[in-house]
Each structure stands twice: as structure tokens, then as C-alpha cells.
Amino acid sequence: MENKYDVLVIGCGVIGAAAAYELSKYDLRVGILEKGNDVSLGTTKANSAIIHAGFDPESGTLMAKLNVRGSELAAEICEKLDVPYRRNGAMVVAFSEDEVQTLKGLYTRGTVNGVKGLRVLTGEEAREREPGLSPEVKGALYAPTSAIISPWEYCLALAETAVINGSDLMLNTEVTAMSREDDLWKVTTNKGEYFAPYVVNAAGVDAISVHEMAAPSNYVSKPRRGEYFLLDKSEGTRTDHTIFQCPNADGKGVLVTPTVHGNLLVGPNSENVDWDNTANTTAGLNFVRETAKRSIPGILFNKSIRNFAGVRATTDHKDFIIEEAAPGFIDCAGICSPGLSAAPAIGEYAVELLEKSGMKAEPKENFICERKRIRFNELTDEEKAEIVKEDPSYGRVICRCETVTEGEILECFRRPIPPVSIDGVKRRVGTGMGRCQGGFCGPRISELFVQEYGYDVTEVLQDRAGSEMFVGKTKEGR
């Protein structure tokens, strides 16, 4: 049966991609069903992009265990798969003696969780490491293993590796119903039916809807939105470490961090929303700005180049919900922060649960785990000259803010998961990430879609299906 798989993974954010990556190490037929037109379109593309050290989750929880393991695996995977990652270290700052006591509690918890190298610093020691910190900072927990990452490239690299190793990725394929017949799950989608004895539910904020297709509901979804400022590279060196404030009931609080792309990221707040509502609000952004200034008063918010928001898949459970919810059906639900950090460990754990459920998995002899791409703006002048000599398309700069060349864009069209939108190109090669936010390169990338895919220009998408760039309604509504 063409549509029969050993395992079907529902959703291709970082959790689905990590599960597929892990499964693709075995001789299994793996199918990934993703409702979006690309991978990494959900929460994975809109978060703080931190690989957390692991001192925050309660000891003994899945969150604690999988965060610490995932953070170790992330370093190795990013090295092998050429994903931007930097271990910049983090500090949690305290503004009062009470908060200094909180830091000591976090130190103890982190040590129990297995986090290496934690230290409690005085305010002066913290400012020696990070001179922009407020004079009000009375102490800090220093976590050297905290890192920053490109979350969408991480997801893409994991998914590409799964595809290279034989997994089938079905985009624009939304799961709408499930039933179990003769030890097989029948998974109904808008593109037809798929069958497998085992299913991994990695549908992010929608995991609860997918769960309810397979089993009675046993948790309540309570999504929480977080809003951000992304600042220009001129603010990117305002801090080298990721600066957290003491966590509270709403989570890890507002942070200030450099990004792997050289910008400064400030956020998030935490606000209940009905569902996947990623709108920005004046109140939310004002709160983020004023709270962040307590940590680093000198941030120049007039250098902001973009605001965005992401929605946490929070539930009424305090821990991740990773369990066999029905025979052969593994939930990866409630994957709020630190889900990005834990992702590869969640992938491993999901496979462990599938094996406990009876799945037979023989390791592949020839698992391919390598990936390389040219990042023109990081090359030396000699390397640039060499590559342009070999392929003149690397001599044509398409994104002037980030110096991304036509050669890099053409190369991403030929990768295992090619982009289908302007933002898809952005997530792959970094076009449109700079000051002009795609104003200059957008039309030129549209031309490349026309040239490479034979699209009519009216078909070029900004991002998701329905976001045609050159089609709009007239005033009369036609």
C-alpha cells in the first residue's frame, strides 16, 4: 500500500522534525504530515531562540531531564548539520535580596538537574562580565552552557536529514481525523488517507485537537502569547550573554539576548490567548520594553526593526505531556519552553516509547548526518573571489542588508526541502532579515521563483498559502 508507513509523524515544527530525524536512523518507513506549505511555520519560528542550560524546570520532571539532554545533543547536531549555534552563556539577574535567594534556589535546582558550571555572582562580578547591566543588579546566576541558535534552520536541518535518509515529507497535508482498524491507524487528511501502526503527535498548539482524534482528552490547552522586539545589528553587541530576570509564575520572564544573526532580541511577555493568536499589542510591547530596561537600561528601542509574537503550547499540566495516549499513538503535547532546547531528546524519548509499544527498529547502516551550506557573508575575500570564479551567481548580491547572493538562493531551491515562498527563502539563507526587512530583495527573489519554478508572478507567495504578493482586491472588492 503506497500510503502505508511504519510511523507517521504529525507536524513538522522542531519536535516533529526531531522525531523524524531520530526515526530516520532506523530501517523504518517514516511519513511526516504537515499542514503548512513549509516546515517550521508554527511556534518554532517565533521564540527566544535559546538553548536553555536547564536550571529552570522542576527537578525530576520530563522538562528537566529532556532539557539538559537536549541541550547537549543540540551542540553536537548543530556542528554536524551546520546550524548557527553559539554557546554565549546566560545570566539570571536579581534586583533584591529576595531575588538573590531565588538565584540560590535556581543554582541548587540546576545542579540537581545536571547543569554544568553554574555559579552565583555578585552584582559587581556580573557587571564585570556584562558592563551594560543595570547598577540595580544585586547578583546573578551564571550558566555557561546556555546557547543561542537559529531555530528555523535547526528545524529545517533536522527535517532535511530525515528526508535525505528516506522519510517522506507531505506538506500542505492537514490531519483531520484518525481511527484504528486492524492494528493500524487510519489517518485522514485533506490529501487522502495514510496508514501506520504508530503515530507521533507533534502538532504544537494543535496537539490537543490531534489527540482528541485518537483518544479522549485528558488535558486542557492554555496557550500563552509572547511578544518581542528585534533590534538592528547596531544594538547586537549591547550584551553578549543572554540576560534573564528571575522567573515568576508566568515563566522565565523578559530576556535580552544577542541572536546568532547578530541582532538583539528583547521579550517575551506572557499573556493568555484564545488560540494561535500571534498579533502584537501596544500594551504587550510597552511591558516588554519597560521590563527589559530594568536589566539593561541603555537599549536603544528606536533601533527596532521588527516585532513578532509566538504562542506557547501551555496546558493545565506543569510538565511536557509525552506518553502513549492510545495504542501506538505517542503524544508530544504541551511542548512549551524549553521545547526547542529539549527537541532532540524528545525525539529520542518518543522513539523509546514507540519501542516500548512494540515497534521493532533496526539501526540503519548508512545513516547520513551531514549538511553544509555556503554563507557568503562569512567568507574571507579570497574565498569569495574563488567561489565567484567558479559560479558567477555568487557575485550577484540579492539581499544588500545581509549580503546574501543569488548563488545561495539558487542552491536552496535545490535542497531536499526547497522553499515555496519569499519567507521560506528568508528562513533558509537569511534574505530580508536586515534593516529593510525585504523591501529591496523581495521583488528580486520573486523573479528567481519565476525563473526557477516557471511560476507566474501572481503565484509568488510571501509565506503561507493564500499570501500571494502581487494579487490584491480593488477598492470595489474585485
Ligand SMILES: Cc1cc2nc3c(=O)[nH]c(=O)nc-3n(C[C@H](O)[C@H](O)[C@H](O)COP(=O)(O)OP(=O)(O)OC[C@H]3O[C@@H](n4cnc5c(N)ncnc54)[C@H](O)[C@@H]3O)c2cc1C
Ligand atoms: C514566546 C516563546 C518563547 C520561547 N522561547 C523558547 C526558548 O528560548 N527556548 C526553548 O527551548 N523553547 C522556547 N519556546 C518553546 C519552543 O518554541 C517550542 O517548544 C517549540 O517550538 C515547539 O515546537 P513544536 O514542533 O511542538 O510546535 P510547532 O513549531 O508549532 O509545530 C507544530 C506543527 O504542527 C503542524 N500541525 C498542526 N496541526 C496539524 C494537523 N492537524 N495536521 C498536520 N500538521 C499540523 C503545524 O502546522 C506546525 O508546523 C518558546 C515558545 C514561545 C511561544
